[in-house]
Amino acid sequence: MSHGHSPRCSECDTTAVFLDREHARHLCAAHFSEYIEDQVLATITEQELVPPGSRMAVALSGGKDSSVLLFLLNRLRDRLGITDLVAVTVDEGIAGYRDETMEAAGSLCQGLRIPSICISFNERFGETLDQMLVGREHRACSYCGTFRKRLLEEGARRAGASLMATGHCLDDEVQAAAMNVLRADIGRITRELPDKGRGPFIPRIKPLSGLMGREVALYAMLSGLYTELPECPYTPHALRAEVRGILNHLERDRPGAMRLMMQNYGSFRECMRRKAPSLPLGRCLQCGAPASGESCRVCTLLREGSAGSEVRESQPLHR
Numbered sequence: 001m002s003h004g005h006s007p008r009c010s011e012c013d014t015t016a017v018f019l020d021r022e023h024a025r026h027l028c029a030a031h032f033s034e035y036i037e038d039q040v041l042a043t044i045t046e047q048e049l050v051p052p053g054s055r056m057a058v059a060l061s062g063g064k065d066s067s068v069l070l071f072l073l074n075r076l077r078d079r080l081g082i083t084d085l086v087a088v089t090v091d092e093g094i095a096g097y098r099d100e101t102m103e104a105a106g107s108l109c110q111g112l113r114i115p116s117i118c119i120s121f122n123e124r125f126g127e128t129l130d131q132m133l134v135g136r137e138h139r140a141c142s143y144c145g146t147f148r149k150r151l152l153e154e155g156a157r158r159a160g161a162s163l164m165a166t167g168h169c170l171d172d173e174v175q176a177a178a179m180n181v182l183r184a185d186i187g188r189i190t191r192e193l194p195d196k197g198r199g200p201f202i203p204r205i206k207p208l209s210g211l212m213g214r215e216v217a218l219y220a221m222l223s224g225l226y227t228e229l230p231e232c233p234y235t236p237h238a239l240r241a242e243v244r245g246i247l248n249h250l251e252r253d254r255p256g257a258m259r260l261m262m263q264n265y266g267s268f269r270e271c272m273r274r275k276a277p278s279l280p281l282g283r284c285l286q287c288g289a290p291a292s293g294e295s296c297r298v299c300t301l302l303r304e305g306s307a308g309s310e311v312r313e314s315q316p317l318h319r
């Protein structure tokens with residue numbers, strides 16, 4: 001088996017670039033790329049996520065995950081029957097971080113000849129994320145996530161898209177699941193089931209959700225998509241970073257642990273949904289967006305910001 005120091009591909013015996021710990025095999029660059037593309041096709045077709053003739057918006061931050069997503073959907077578009085791809089990029093306004101990723105997003109779209117739509121927090125809400133967060137930096141992800149989601153939705157509508165793809169990989173999904181359980185966030189647990197076009201939002205799909213983060217990173221590198229980009233300056237504030245560390249540790253000791261946790265979470269979610277049916281969606285009185293109460297999350301956070309006060313609607317898990 002052993003050929004000196006470099007491991008060989010289990011499929012073709014050329015030099016391996018990847019150790020697939022879950023299936024205990026090595027893969028060369030060509031077989032690795034094939035495996036990634038097959039995985040993404042399987043994720044999409046097994047769940048019947050993309051009806052033929054779709055005009056698809058792709059949430060593109062410019063980071064490696066969303067870049068791989070756009071690149072792969074473009075490569076697989078004929079096999080998936082995607083008619084049009086449009087990239088939607090949101091500029092949150094994070095100094096020392098967003099400019100470079102915006103540039104990466106722009107040049108990828110140019111290279112692939114894919115049209116793009118950019119919307120900024122500043123033009124839409126009158127403030128950058130940095131300005132919104134003064135004095136409440138520890139809530140960065142909650143503010144950022146809520147507003148970005150809204151602008152992605154608006155961008156996808158502007159693009160006339162019938163579907164929106166986001167670059168969440170398996171690691172992101174497991175982290176979000178663990179956070180939802182730690183916080184007993186029953187609303188999130190029951191709301192975030194796969195959506196096939198029911199409800200008022202543009203259906204969202206996650207074609208990379210079967211791939212580990214390290215697989216996406218290697219695919220980015222092998223496809224020439226990887227550039228060294230700065231890390232989001234708010235990441236260290238997030239509890240999520242600690243959860244990520246714990247989950248990565250589990251996966252290292254027990255290859256396949258993340259995939260298994262995600263399957264178990266699926267059963268858990270189904271059960272929770274039967275026990276706690278979600279509130280019917282009405283309309284936000286301020287902006288008309290779908291909302292389960294009088295105000296949507298966006299308007300609630302914007303109001304908090306202008307009042308300068310801290311209103312907590314769930315127990316924060318900070319020490």
Ligand SMILES: [Zn+2]
Nearest residue numbers: 009012028031
């Ligand atoms: Zn091979």
Ligand SMILES: [Zn+2]
Nearest residue numbers: 284287296299
């Ligand atoms: Zn609203």
